[in-house]
Amino acid sequence: MRILIVNQFFWPDVAPTGQYLCDLVRHLSAEGHDVTVICSEGAYSQVTDYQEESPPARILRIPGFTYRRGAIARLLSYATFFVGAMWYELRAPRPDVVVSMTTPPLLAVAGNLMKALRGTKHFIWEMDVFPDAFVSLGALAADGMTARVLGKIQDAVRRRSDGVIVLGPCMRTRLLAGGTPDRLIRVAENWADGTRILPGPNRRSGPLNIFYSGNLGLAHEVETVAAAIQHFKNDRRFRFTFAGGGVGRDKLEKLCAAGGFENVSFTPYVTRDQMNEHLSQADLGLVTERSACIGTVVPSKTYALMAAGRPILFIGPKDSTPGLLVERFQCGWQVNPGDTAMLISLLEWLADSRETVLVHGQRARAAFETHYDLPLGVARVAAALGIGPEVEAPLWDLGTIRVSDNGSLITKAT
Secondary structure (H helix, E strand, C coil): CEEEEECCCCCCECCHHHHHHHHHHHHHHHCCCEEEEEEECCCCCCCECCCCCCCCCEEEEECCCCCCCCHHHHHHHHHHHHHHHHHHHHHCCCCCEEEECCCCCCCHHHHHHHHHHHCCEEEEECCECCCHHHHHCCCCCCCCHHHHHHHHHHHHHHHCCCEEEECCHHHHHHHHHCCCCHHHEEECCCCECCCCCCCCCCCCCCCEEEEEEEECCCCCCCHHHHHHHHHCCCCCCEEEEEEEECHHHHHHHHHHHHHCCCCEEEECCCCHHHHHHHHCCCCEEEEECCHHHECCECCCHHHHHHHCCCCEEEECCCCCHHHHHHHHHCCEEEECCCCHHHHHHHHHHHHCCHHHHHHHHHHHHHHHHHHHEHHHHHHHHHHHCCCCCCCCCCCCCCCCEEECCCCCCEEECC
16 A cells, blocks of 8 residues: 655654654555655754664655744744645655644645545544644634634544544544544554663662653643752752753753752753663653643653653643553552642652652553553554554543633543
């Protein structure tokens, strides 16, 4: 089968969406499918993974503006790739299946054109839900004209697709609220590579290292952990490590530099080959999400931490996918955003309960091996595309969840 996949980021980029796409491409190619990827020449970050062999696919790279964090630069990067991707899609040999990812937003419009003009099947792999993500971050007003128009376009594109792949039950609920038919939605959670990331030695003494790896951006909760860091300033029982980048990380780094915090460190992104040693430094894997962002994003770093046998410290809404995961598998702890007192109390207890930390880490690895290892993850996506056997999604909608009136928050219905 000829499969065309479109996403702004791909190998050798370390962008999470590009890395998940690499895994899927390797799986589909190994199954005998002919895969083409349309991506950008620009990089997500300065870190690349050229040490990893190029995925077995035809790669069409579109020139354009390099991806940057600023709003104008990002918009230019999105726009040039969108136009180029549409041009390449309509001129490329006709595929059997087109898969549109969600960087940049509205990329699926081009896939719908392929479906209408060339009779291909079209699936959307939702890594982020737009424009809801912009609304949840305050970049767009929920009741503004721009958000309403973009929302109607995106919802119409989803309804006209052959299927929409989402990353968890909270994201599924978000799309149902927007009018996407349930019959089109398939839950396929993300994964990590359990052969590359293995549980490292566990420490039963020394500082408790609360470890954050990856982008700490606008969708991630920062204030609660910042308050805890200030409370434990230079407390030798604790170490906080932030590896990666993002505006949230920059904010924390400035805060710690100004305050002279000696128990907080900041390191850059790493490649996949370095990830195993990287995560072995953790005692607790920190994952955060703003309450307003529930269902618009699903933090993917959760699965790598589970692969490393590290328990999850999730600061975010209980009904989000990481919150449901922690609850179901008892492999960590969830703290509501803003509940600094609870976080401080929990960390105090965990510092004196290292065996409990180890047990939760063992549960995390066990759940990972059963549900979230790479072969299972890519097989779920392939099944959602209709080109592989069914693989059960480990999480489901654990209760009735509703979207608030302004569309920016999902909460448990009472």
